[in-house]
Amino acid sequence: MTPLAFRLNQNVPNPFGRQTAICYALPRESDVALRVYNSVGRVVTTLVQARQSAGWNSVSWDVSGVPAAKLPCGTYFCRLEAGEFTATRKMVKSE
Numbered sequence: 001m002t003p004l005a006f007r008l009n010q011n012v013p014n015p016f017g018r019q020t021a022i023c024y025a026l027p028r029e030s031d032v033a034l035r036v037y038n039s040v041g042r043v044v045t046t047l048v049q050a051r052q053s054a055g056w057n058s059v060s061w062d063v064s065g066v067p068a069a070k071l072p073c074g075t076y077f078c079r080l081e082a083g084e085f086t087a088t089r090k091m092v093k094s095e
Contacts, residue, residue, distance in 0.1 A: 002054045003027050008080040008087035011061075015094035018064040022047070022078055022089075028054050030082040036061065036091070037077045044076060052082075063093070 003025035011020045022034065034048035047059045063071055076091045 003056060006030075006080075006082055006085040006087070008078070008089055010089050011078060011091050015092035017093070017095040019060060019062045020091065021058055021060050023056060023058045024080050024082075025056050026052060026054050026082055028083075030054075030085075032057075033079075033081040034059060035079050035081075037079060039075050039077075044071065 005025070005027055007025040009023040011022045013020060024034070026032070030052060032048050032050060032052045033046065035046045036044045038044050045061070047061060048057075071093065073093050073095060076093060077088050078091055079086065079088045
């Protein structure tokens with residue numbers, strides 16, 4: 001079933017340790033950018049940069065291979081940009 005509206009769900013689990021999942025909805029085909037930012041606004045990673053069909057999408061972010069010095073515990077922000085829609089969710093890395 002195609003979603004009726006754009007939506008960015010909260011990541012699960014939150015707080016997260018080594019891995020988290022981010023789900024979002026697209027009511028129509030859109031150019032999508034899904035990025036993670038640190039607390040000072042720098043891009044940590046781009047999880048999606050593509051044109052995607054309408055529907056529900058899920059992305060897994062696995063940080064198990066990233067040294068703690070490069071990705072310390074703390075607050076991060078996940079931002080979805082799809083067409084003219086934007087939404088941001090706060091994420092907490094705990095270990």
